[in-house]
Amino acid sequence: MRYRPARAALAIWNASHARSPSDRRYAGYLGVMVAIAFVAPAVRALWGAVSQPHVLHALVAPEAPLVGGLCVAGLWVFALLFGGLRGPALRPPLLTYTFARSELSRISAFGGSVVRAGAALTATTAMVGAALGTLLGVARGVTLLDLFAVASLGACIGACVGVIATLAWLTGQAVPRVARASSAALAILTGITIAFPSLTPFTPWGWVAALWREAALSAGELSVGASWLVPLTLLCALALVLMSIAPRLFARLDTQVLESQAARWAASAVHAYGMDFNAALSTYRGSPWAGRRVRAVRAGPRGRRGVALARTFLIRDVLGAARTPGRLTAGAVGVAGASVAVTLASSATEPGVGFGVLSALAAVLAFGALGPFTDGVRHAAAVAADLPIYGVGDAHLLALHTVFPVLAVLMIAVIAASTSAFLLGAPPLAAVLGSAIVGMCAVLARVSNALKGPLPLRLLAPIPTPEGDLSGAVRFVWSIDGVVLVALVGATAPLAMIAPAWCIAACSLLAAVCAARWRGRRTDAG
Template identity: 45%
Template sequence: MSDDRIAGALAIWHARNLRSAGDRAFLAYAVVMVLLVAVAPAGRLVWLAVTTPEAIAALTSPSAPEVTTVVVAALWAGALLWGRDRGPALLAPFPTYALGAGGSRRSRAFRGAVLRAGAVVTAGSVAGAGLIAGSLMSHGATGAVGVAVFATAGALVGIIASIAWLAGQALPRAAAPMALAVLVLGALSAAVPLLQPFTPWGWVAMAYPADPSHAGLALAAPLALTALAASAAALVALAPRLMARLALERLIEQAVRWESATNHATIMDFSAAVTAYRRVPHRGRRIRAITPVRLPLAFLIRDAIGAARTPGRLVGGVLAVAVAGVLITLAVAPDGTVPGWVVGAAAGVLLFGGLGPLTDGVRHAVSVASDLPLYGIADERLLALHVLFPLAASAVVLVAVVVACSIVAGAAAGPPALVALALGLLTSAVRVGAALKGGLPPALLAPIPTPMGDFGAAVRMVWAIDGVLLAALAGAGAALASASPVLLVAVAVVVVAVGIRRWRARA
């Protein structure tokens, strides 16, 4: 298939919803307004944040180049992993099918998509590098040359990240080991500065504009940039071969999932959007999940084995719960640098995220309760049985981590363990409420006029992320519980009330 045919096919695709001149003008107006009202203030906020004395102190610290090494390695590893689920060579499902099943080389059919995605990644990388270097220049820590060098390094990092992203899409099975290798080598390079001249992430660190010695920039940076540029060029040359390895079925699968996720995200159904990328089980099929024991234990085992059948998700969830436990310990006995309620809120959000992979059974119970009768037990009991696993798992992990942290810190384990148990219980209840949520209530679509504009969008956003907000409030309330339990009790009342209301309103 020639480029002409690809262009012809895409022309048909793009012609399906041609915009009128009025529509185009309105779109341009909307883009300008979003830039002025949302993007510009957000950009200013970020600029102010990176130019505070604390931020400058962090950016000029001796460890900043090493941190850069790890960040770059993490970015490339993340790109490799993300490519497995959503690569850069992607169009809407139907043109993906039509062009992918067509007679052209995939390197031609998806060239435009890859270039566009790569341009976005590279622009983001340049912006990030420019922000850091600009911040340093604003405080005299570097000059215009330093900014130019680091921005160039940022561009090359973005190009390499784009190819890593494509590699993850083309070589999905190799992506995880490659990402792990990149991360390990990145951490190693950061720990052993002697390795920096021999690794791509080390070259980025060598181009860092606030080298405390200021001596290395003149000599090392050009060499580092040259080496980075050569690496990027070599990788770009590999792109057509990587694209030739793209499998049609996987491309269509990625396109369908991406479309589903973006459609749900557009209507603020973030839970359904995330579901599009939920791992499906492949392991442990020979382990019997259903055992002939009393129902509570049977459901506990069933949910535990069900979760273990997607081990990556389970490990990620348990790790998040464990880190939440560490944060709870810090929140109960803050060291004074960060207020305890802020750390507690972070613990609540992390716990909410970590409970996601542990509450598949809860979501199943809710879907069963919303459908024709299936089980021989009441819907309420079914839900209660499925709540046991997240409650038990989070309690065990949280208490174990909190006790361990308290012993290490030489502090009493009782108070943080109680706080952890309360937060685990409350966050599990928030998860139940999230499972019962359903679609956006039509009433929330009504505009709420205020002198500052329509407040309806903000209300819809709060509805969309209510679970995260309630978890954060619960975490903050738990951290403040010893001083005053009012917030914790108030959040508990809201969570229970919302849960009961949603249960009654279930389909």
């Protein structure tokens, strides 16, 4: 009975936002065409990349289960933190305001959205688990029946991981302070298990690692009572126990948090629909709070003007980034993780598609993680589109604001790459060179992205083809060209010591795009 008011309100809302039958048919047609033209070839290419012999060998390596368990722990940490920004209990702003301030219980008002978000996340993790199980079976060359068994085991493990991640996601939205403390404790405990591997079997990510190890060894020849049954039972029991506390988490959902998250998500969706992804992400940028009493703008510089001015701008950029310590820490961790991934790709004895994809993803991660370091670059690019107001030229101002991100990226990349190369026994020169190239090109891509300006009017013209109008695809590529170019550089970075021509060509293309945007900055702004 208590669900009927919520269902009636949702029915009225859905009826007012219903699409016409022709719109639904067109959306279905568009989805089928996109799946045939883009999704299917992408899945086929990805499967061809991950089914390479060196990738299959890496999946059955002794270190692979531990890495998989650590990735699961990282997913849970991310879910705890992400819930404070955008939780699963999310509806449109008007519905959120109406439901949150009514007498309806939280679970009846927002339970449907949580179930849908959790189902999507759980289905994704289950598909990833099934794919990994299938790859492990292919690596061992098992029969079709055994391949189905190990894929089903991987799907079950992935579903449990997804359920736990969903509850962690809801925890981050319901009790953000507890979630932040829990994420820190989980990260510390994960580091302890890395230092003391004997403690791993007593942790949930250790159970995932144990199941990975069993699947890699048995490859589908699973029998009841085998050593895989205990960790799987513990993982399922943990998921069920966490599901039992979901009603308490629903009751702790705060009205202001629900309304603010709904408003932010709606504003971000509007910007994303207009393909202004920078503005969409800026809606989730945290407000500065640390070190507000420390002056970033001080008296005139002393000493040689060039060095003193660079030092002044460096201090300003450092203090500006440090006023959002969480964002700065996440960015530093992202750059370090990208350097570790580039080190793994550079340590391969034979270059392959899989390592190129890994390095490309690492470059995209570095590009995204550089946001806290390049706030000054964005400001300099905005000012450079107008007349100089700081007493220095446009190029000089932009160069002054690039000192901080360049120094930070080089320091983090060199330390992370050299340390990971030492632990992996890989050549340090290739790892450091590849990480430095990826980091510097990520900074250059950030500069190019800041100089992009508004969408050119010529891209709004239709592009008729036998397959349909491609103007939307062109505008989408224009909106994410920084990600595409930096991914191209990342894919060629492991070849810097083997075939440097490819890496030089990719870097030159990125530099040419950045230079062209610099030359047309005032024209685009006007």
